[in-house]
Amino acid sequence: xxxxxxxxxxxxxxxxxxxxxxxxxxxxxxxxxxxxxxxxxxxxxxxxxxxxxxxxxxxxxxxxxxxxxxxxxxxxxxxxxxxxxxxxxxxxxxxxxxxxxxxxxxxxxxxxxxxxxxxxxxxxxxxxxxxxxxxxxxxxxxxxxxxxxxxxxxxxxxxxxxxxxxxxxxxxxxxxxxxxxxxxxxxxxxxxxxxxxxxxxxxxxxxxxxxxxxxxxxxxxxxxxxxxxxxxx
Numbered sequence: 001x002x003x004x005x006x007x008x009x010x011x012x013x014x015x016x017x018x019x020x021x022x023x024x025x026x027x028x029x030x031x032x033x034x035x036x037x038x039x040x041x042x043x044x045x046x047x048x049x050x051x052x053x054x055x056x057x058x059x060x061x062x063x064x065x066x067x068x069x070x071x072x073x074x075x076x077x078x079x080x081x082x083x084x085x086x087x088x089x090x091x092x093x094x095x096x097x098x099x100x101x102x103x104x105x106x107x108x109x110x111x112x113x114x115x116x117x118x119x120x121x122x123x124x125x126x127x128x129x130x131x132x133x134x135x136x137x138x139x140x141x142x143x144x145x146x147x148x149x150x151x152x153x154x155x156x157x158x159x160x161x162x163x164x165x166x167x168x169x170x171x172x173x174x175x176x177x178x179x180x181x182x183x184x185x186x187x188x189x190x191x192x193x194x195x196x197x198x199x200x201x202x203x204x205x206x207x208x209x210x211x212x213x214x215x216x217x218x219x220x221x222x223x224x225x226x227x228x229x230x231x232x233x
């Protein structure tokens with residue numbers, strides 16, 4: 001999923017919860033397990049990083065890291081029972097963003113202009129979301145950046161990979177320092193993510209993009225529904 005369109009945490013978080021990892025630790029372990037893939041992508045895109053209009057690349061990174069620290073600390077201080085209640089809503093936000101984020105961004109661009117200060121606030125909130133949960137944050141990031149006039153998809157995607165990867169890095173450091181990572185489970189997910197990422201990148205070109213995106217969207221909403229039913233018990 002990550003190699004094709006994103007949203008891999010919709011697989012890894014439920015899988016970790018299903019094998020008995022508490023939800024907060026499952027989220028932390030999922031972030032750690034998926035991080036090497038985002039780091040590898042950032043290295044691959046290293047020649048394409050570029051500032052986005054009125055914000056320099058350094059500013060984007062600093063604001064995102066600040067948000068990532070805040071989000072990770074917030075997660076570590078969220079009681080497990082409260083996080084269990086919050087997760088379905090976070091999954092719903094991620095599923096809706098994945099399904100409709102591009103269309104919503106295009107519609108908003110026609111009526112909304114984002115200035116520097118608003119963009120800084122939005123970027124900080126994206127960092128908080130990344131550090132706290134991160135589901136579909138790539139799509140969310142592209143939609144927000146599109147609101148402020150960025151139209152070069154290649155440059156935007158490369159910069160997104162760098163910014164999200166670095167934000168995840170700071171969250172990973174905090175999760176490891178806090179001792180909230182279940183290493184054997186995270187290791188299994190990491191191996192699967194590397195293999196899946198390679199196979200996904202290899203076979204994605206042979207599959208119809210629209211059908212793949214539709215399948216992932218349906219899967220995301222099914223997982224969201226499962227977590228809502230789980231929380232209602």
